[in-house]
Amino acid sequence: MKSELSAPYFHNEEAAFAYVEARMWPDGKPICPKCGVVGQAGRLRGKSSRPGLWKCYACRKEFTVRIGTVFESSHAPMHVWLQAFHLMCSSKKGISTRQLQRTFGGSMKTAWFLGHRIREAMKEPHSTFGGPLGGAFRVVESDETYIGRKAESRAYEPPAPKQSVMALVERGWGAVRSFHVPNVTAANLQPIIAKHVHSDSRYMTDTSTVSGMVGLPFRDRHQTINHSAKEYVRGDVYTNTIEGYFSILKRGIYGIYQHVSEAHLQRYLTEFDFRYSNRIKVGVDDVQRTALAVQGAWGRRLTYETTRAQRREAAVPF
Numbered sequence: 001m002k003s004e005l006s007a008p009y010f011h012n013e014e015a016a017f018a019y020v021e022a023r024m025w026p027d028g029k030p031i032c033p034k035c036g037v038v039g040q041a042g043r044l045r046g047k048s049s050r051p052g053l054w055k056c057y058a059c060r061k062e063f064t065v066r067i068g069t070v071f072e073s074s075h076a077p078m079h080v081w082l083q084a085f086h087l088m089c090s091s092k093k094g095i096s097t098r099q100l101q102r103t104f105g106g107s108m109k110t111a112w113f114l115g116h117r118i119r120e121a122m123k124e125p126h127s128t129f130g131g132p133l134g135g136a137f138r139v140v141e142s143d144e145t146y147i148g149r150k151a152e153s154r155a156y157e158p159p160a161p162k163q164s165v166m167a168l169v170e171r172g173w174g175a176v177r178s179f180h181v182p183n184v185t186a187a188n189l190q191p192i193i194a195k196h197v198h199s200d201s202r203y204m205t206d207t208s209t210v211s212g213m214v215g216l217p218f219r220d221r222h223q224t225i226n227h228s229a230k231e232y233v234r235g236d237v238y239t240n241t242i243e244g245y246f247s248i249l250k251r252g253i254y255g256i257y258q259h260v261s262e263a264h265l266q267r268y269l270t271e272f273d274f275r276y277s278n279r280i281k282v283g284v285d286d287v288q289r290t291a292l293a294v295q296g297a298w299g300r301r302l303t304y305e306t307t308r309a310q311r312r313e314a315a316v317p318f
């Protein structure tokens with residue numbers, strides 16, 4: 001047996017830096033984040049130098065691969081970061097802040113930031129696919145769903161309005177993209193569909209959904225299935241792929257995350273999109289998925305500040 005968790009970069013700080021450097025600097029040449037010079041730095045190996053430290057020969061400044069990435073200004077050791085990346089990338093329904101905190105120690109706030117920085121790294125275009133979904137003879141399914149708290153968990157307050165999510169999936173080998181929209185209206189969905197679905201695609205929806213009413217650019221390539229008339233499959237016309245995705249999303253959001261605030265819903269959607277778009281079925285295993293996410297850490301310094309509301313959310317018992 002060979003456990004994925006035995007890899008040296010999960011335990012050894014130097015191996016962890018080497019792993020990240022190999023993904024940030026693909027041709028093996030260190031890039032100085034201070035002056036931008038490529039391949040003109042030396043690794044500092046002295047006893048007093050911390051792992052991962054380089055010195056640029058051009059500007060004489062010291063740097064690590066953390067600078068300008070989601071790893072910047074974090075005190076967590078790099079091998080712990082990689083463990084967290086692996087957990088998040090290999091758990092089909094995600095991993096809660098509470099679980100991250102139990103596993104890695106530290107505060108809930110630290111765990112919360114760790115999770116959100118990893119979600120930041122999972123953003124496209126660093127996942128496998130870029131450009132619009134679909135194309136000639138390819139099928140894109142579209143549907144909407146609603147995410148919200150169960151009424152019984154809010155006994156003392158009126159139930160919060162549910163959040164609207166629309167998603168597009170390219171059937172077969174393609175990717176999924178989900179969007180948190182203020183309301184499900186043709187005006188809100190139309191620009192998303194125009195931007196993210198190739199106009200030569202076959203576009204499939206349920207007749208009764210709003211996505212089903214805004215398929216204009218596809219003309220006769222827009223095919224609908226009538227769920228309200230109990231029609232679910234007609235030849236290769238169906239929306240089962242997108243419904244399957246929504247069921248993974250909902251099991252994760254309700255089962256693992258339990259409460260996702262409106263302000264952060266899009267980040268969670270990004271996380272579920274990333275795992276689905278880079279799934280086993282399209283030939284991406286857990287190890288490769290983790291590597292893709294780490295690659296996405298480049299240029300993704302997290303810029304937003306912790307607000308009181310975010311700290312409150314981090315303190316919610318999960």
Ligand SMILES: [Zn+2]
Pocket residue numbers: 032033034035036037056057058059060061
């Ligand atoms: Zn430099």
